[in-house]
Amino acid sequence: MASASDTITPAEGVIRAPRERLWYPYLLIAPSMIMLVVVSLVPFLYTIYLSFHAAKFGRVTDFVGFDNYAVLLTDPRFWNSIGVAATFVLIAVPVEFMLGLAGALVLNQNVRGRSLLVPLLFMPTMMAPIVVGLLWKIMLAGSWGFFSYNVLERFNLLEGTSVFASPEYALYALIFVDIWQWTPFMMLAFFAGLQALPTGPYRAAAVDGASPLQMFFHITLPMMTPLLAVIGLLRFIDAFKVFDTIYILTGGGPGIATETPSILANKMTFEFWNIGEASALAVLVWLAFFAFCNVFYQVAKKRLNAF
Incomplete structure (x- = not known):
């Protein structure tokens, strides 16, 4: 008991x-x-x-304060990498965004073969970056690559050399590869958002005689704003710090024509063994994105009601 x-x-x-x-x-x-x-x-x-330290050739020695940052901010190569990344982002992301949204709107119209088309759209995004790099290195190789021979050579756009060896066109070729790889992802993400929208507002608008264009701007876009903002921000960050495809296709060349901050940091660390400046570069990029994301969040929250 x-x-x-x-x-x-x-x-x-x-x-x-x-x-x-x-x-x-x-x-x-x-x-x-x-x-x-x-x-x-x-x-x-x-x-x-x-x-904040002098770190070269694998040895961390004296405390140098902000010297690494000062040297980096006065280095033209650093600012060139920022310009390359900015050009890459400002062209690739808006094109991917618009093509992805347009494709999602088409898929949302119950097109024939959609059940087969949607899985196929995953293929470029599912490919490993090294596969994408090798694929397009062959497609755009010299005068014998499939795309080089049938498009660039045929229309006399580039003769006798690879597009990746051209200082004028190498960056735009990388942008094209990025658009090819990530537009399907944007399309499928926006398509999933469209599928989740309620049908009630559309029925009410149809009764009131609203046109499809009016429905898009006054119903679809406002309800899709949170998804558009989040996907756009994530893609912007990912495009700015892209490394793998650029490293495989051009390695930052020819010269420094396609050298982004990620490529420059890699060279500083593993080629020049200047680990202190490479660390300062990484911290500066993080601070820039931290500030940008905070501003973006506040603006999207107050003006777009996205968060």
């Missing part, structure tokens, strides 16, 4: 249960948070540490 001291009163059970529920969510997310701290936060903090 249990003693009176062994029994649990209802009041004790009421008190203990909330405490267990309070810690339970933190226990669930603890593995992910620990992993993020180990693989993201700790390396980032160490990068900040390196950016």
